[in-house]
Amino acid sequence: MSVFNEYARYYDLLYRDKNYRGEADYIHKLIREHRPGARTILNLGCGSGRHDQYLEELGYAITGVDLSEEMLSAAQNASINNNKREYIHGDIRSVRLDKTYDVVLSLFHVVSYLVTNNDLKSAFLTAKAHLKPEGLFIFDCWYGPGVLTDPPTLRVKELEDETISVTRIATPILYPNDNTVDVDYRISIRNKHDGEAKTLQETHRMRYLFIPEIVEYLSYAGLSPLFFSRWMETAPPNDTTWNLCVGAKR
């Protein structure tokens, strides 16, 4: 079952200011460098399809897979009458589409939602199973050295659109012996027209990763690491890096 339940309904508002276009451009650059000529993408944990929209504009045909029906229906609604994007309900630890792609992506910490070693190995096997020879796998995740140097703290985010105002309080609990963080999300939503208010709560368990274990699980799945960089940069990560970008080849 997906942890993205009711949270999904407010996802696009909560991440309204996230630079999806800039991120799609960054991915496009990496693809041109490491898999020139690529045309097809499988996006594992595509969510509401925000990267897909921009990647499609850059000329790619995209298949998105996600476990959350709510996130997928947002992606589907945004791509109605569109034949360069398709969305499929599935678990990235086990889904098999019987098709291969030039590139497999998994963006915005999807891999950090895989908290056990077996989950990680299974998802990497899924990536491998859907890659053409020489195909490229790119994902990002929480990076252990950065998380431990600057541990997560309580954060409050307030947003509104023409109908609702939303306050999200994120309270993290770090489990350093498990390399995980439980992020407790409490979300209060108020309808600006009738004043009706409700709150919801979800806990997202996240795993932070270290390069040697990533190398191990990639090689278990038959993938060779190509690069490790800071997300949205080309520089190597260091102990202030929270978000790691990883590239691997089949």
Ligand SMILES: C[S@@+](CC[C@H](N)C(=O)[O-])C[C@H]1O[C@@H](n2cnc3c(N)ncnc32)[C@H](O)[C@@H]1O
């Ligand atoms: C933080 S969101 C990122 C969504 C999207 N990639 C983006 O950049 O906006 C994490 C997504 O991973 C999906 N997810 C988590 N675990 C999954 C799994 N095992 N199989 C498929 N999707 C999963 C969630 O449903 C959610 O849509």
